[in-house]
Amino acid sequence: MTDRQNRQVAVFGAGYIGLVTGACLAELGHRVVLRDIDPEKVRILRAGDVPIYEPGLGDMIARNKERLRFTLDLGEALEGAEVAYVCVDTPPSVSGDADLSRVWSVVRSLAGAAHLRAVVVKSTVPVGTGARARAALDEAGLTGTGYVSNPEFTAEGRAVSDFMNPDRIVIGSDDPAAAALVAGLHEGIDAPVVTMDVRSAEMVKLASNALLATRISFANEIATLCENTGADAMEVLGAVGLDHRLGPHFLRPGIGWGGSCFPKDSEALRQSASNTGFHPMLLSAVIDVNNIQKRRAVQKLKDVLGDLAGLEIALLGMAFKPGTDDMREAPSTVLASRLAAEGAHVRCWDPLARQGEAEPWLSAARYASPDEALDGADAAVVVTEWPQLKDVDWARAAAAMRRPVLFDGRNLLDPVRMRELGFTYMSVGRP
C-alpha cells in the first residue's frame, strides 16, 4: 500500500453521502472516522448495523471495520486527521435557498485543527460557498489548510457502485497541493479526475442535476403531447434516445421527479439566479412541468372516477425511486396529500420507505403487500417502479379491487394485457 492510500480522514455527517464516502475511502485503504451529531445513528453504526438502505454498504462497512470508526466526539474525529470531508445535509430553507447552517457548524468546529491539510466539501452547495468557507477557515486559523470542492454524483440505490466507478471525479480548488492530495485519496478508482476552480466545481454539480431534471421534464412534456395526439411516448422517446448525440438516459416519462437532490438543488439554483435579479426561464419551466406532472395523476383518476371523496386509493410504492428507503420530496407525498385533499382514503405499500415525510400516510395505512393494498380499493396508482409490482397477480387484483382502475405512473405494465384483464388502465404518454 502506498502513502497515498493510507490517509487519516475525518468525515462529518454519516448520512447517505457521508456513510458511502467513508466506507469507500476505507475500502480504498484509508483510515476513516465518521462523525455525526445524531446519537441514535452513531449507536446503530457502532452496533454493526446500517441506519439507511443502500445496496452493498453494510458489507463494505463490515469488511473495513478495522479502518472505520464512528463517533459523536469532535476531538476523536479530528485527532491525527489529514483531511476533513463535509458531508452534512443542505436542505431547502423557507426561501428555497440551500440551508447551509450545518456546513457552517462543521466549518466552525474545525477551529484549532490547523494540522488538517485539506477541508473537502462534498455537500451540494451554492456557487460561492467555497469562497465563504475559505474566509471562515482563515479566520479560524486554518490558513495553511487547503479548501477543496468535491461534489458527489452518486445516485441513491447504487451509491456504493457509483462511488467506486464514477464517470468523473470533480475537484475544485485554488490550492494545487490540496487538489493533488484529494485526487490521491481516490487512487484505485479508474476514472478521469477533472480539476478546476472552486466556483466551477460547485456549479458542475448544480448544472448536472438541473440537466438531468430537464431531460425528465422534457420527456414528460412530450408524453403529454403524445397523449393529446395519439402518439406513444415510449416509442417516441426510445427512438429519440437512440440518437448518439442525445443518448437514452433520463428520457423516460413518469409521475415526475423527486428525491433528496433534484427538487432542492434545482430550486436552490433557481433561487440563486433570482437572488441576482435573473429569471432562469428554462429551469423555472422544468420545475413547473414537474409540479404539474405530479398533480396530473390525480386529475386522471378524477376523469375516470369522478368525485374521489370517500374512495379507497392504493399508492403502490412510496420511496422516490426503487432501491432506496429515502422519502425526501418523493412524488408519492404530493399525490397522497392531493388525494386526501379530494377526500379520498389513501392506502400505501412500499417495501422499504422510511416514515420521514410520508409519516402521516405510512403510519395511517401501510399495507404489507401490494395485494393487501389492492384488495377492495377503488383505484390504484403505480408510483414507484418497484420490480415486485411486475410480479403482482394482476388478474387476481382486478377481481379483488372494488373497481379495477389503475394509473400506472411509471409505464411499468403492459397496457394491452392490463386492459384484457379488465382494468381501466391509464399510463403516461401511451395511447
Ligand SMILES: NC(=O)c1ccc[n+]([C@@H]2O[C@H](COP(=O)([O-])OP(=O)(O)OC[C@H]3O[C@@H](n4cnc5c(N)ncnc54)[C@H](O)[C@@H]3O)[C@@H](O)[C@H]2O)c1
Ligand atoms: N443523497 C444523495 O443521493 C446525494 C447525492 C449527491 C449529493 N448529495 C448531497 O450530500 C449532502 C448530504 O446528503 P445526504 O443525503 O447524505 O444527507 P443526510 O441527511 O442523509 O445526512 C446528513 C448527516 O449529517 C449529519 N449532520 C448534521 N449536522 C452535522 C454536524 N454538524 N456534524 C456532523 N454531522 C452532522 C446528520 O445528522 C445526518 O446524519 C447534501 O448536501 C446533499 O445534497 C446527496
